[in-house]
Amino acid sequence: MSTNSRISTDIQSIRTRQAGAGQSVFAALALTASLCIGCGAGQALAAGDAAAGAAAWTAEHPQPGSAPARSCSSCHGTDLTRTGRHAKTGKRIEPLAPSVNPARLSDDKKVAKWLYRNCRWTLGRECTDSEKADFLAFINAQ
Numbered sequence: 001m002s003t004n005s006r007i008s009t010d011i012q013s014i015r016t017r018q019a020g021a022g023q024s025v026f027a028a029l030a031l032t033a034s035l036c037i038g039c040g041a042g043q044a045l046a047a048g049d050a051a052a053g054a055a056a057w058t059a060e061h062p063q064p065g066s067a068p069a070r071s072c073s074s075c076h077g078t079d080l081t082r083t084g085r086h087a088k089t090g091k092r093i094e095p096l097a098p099s100v101n102p103a104r105l106s107d108d109k110k111v112a113k114w115l116y117r118n119c120r121w122t123l124g125r126e127c128t129d130s131e132k133a134d135f136l137a138f139i140n141a142q
């Protein structure tokens with residue numbers, strides 16, 4: 001499949017799966033495309049898998065010593081329509097769910113910046129493009 005037809009297939013499948021999710025669908029599409037800038041020509045522009053993203057969201061990453069394990073839900077909680085609380089600073093974090101907070105996933109640069117920081121803090125490494133796509137598909141469906 002050519003890159004272009006692969007992109008349009010992905011877009012089609014995201015539209016189908018997320019019909020009704022509102023404007024944020026378009027942010028997700030832009031992200032799916034931008035995440036793959038620099039991908040090798042043969043690399044699939046895989047659309048994210050929301051179920052995989054949901055599982056990864058609560059996966060606990062053990063820390064050295066007696067420090068508590070970390071997960072995305074450590075700060076954002078498990079119900080993304082509710083406010084979160086920063087695990088270190090205790091500061092309030094506005095809901096991540098685009099359904100209640102339409103500004104979410106609308107700014108590619110912000111999303112990229114926070115995925116970079118949060119993956120490193122939580123997993124101790126950067127997330128792969130496929131992990132990022134899964135997280136975004138999950139968040140976008142909330």
Ligand code: HEC
Pocket residue numbers: 070071072073074075076086087088093094096103104105106107110111114115118119121122123135139
């Ligand atoms: C240590 C606390 C913390 C953890 C753990 C954390 N985040 Fe965040 N996250 C934040 C903060 C702080 C922001 C930026 C403030 C804001 O946008 O409300 C943020 C913002 C984001 C954003 C930007 C959303 C947008 O469009 O505005 C995404 C996406 C995100 N986090 C995903 C994740 C994922 C995925 C994980 C797990 C790998 C994770 N976060 C773990 C604290 C955390």
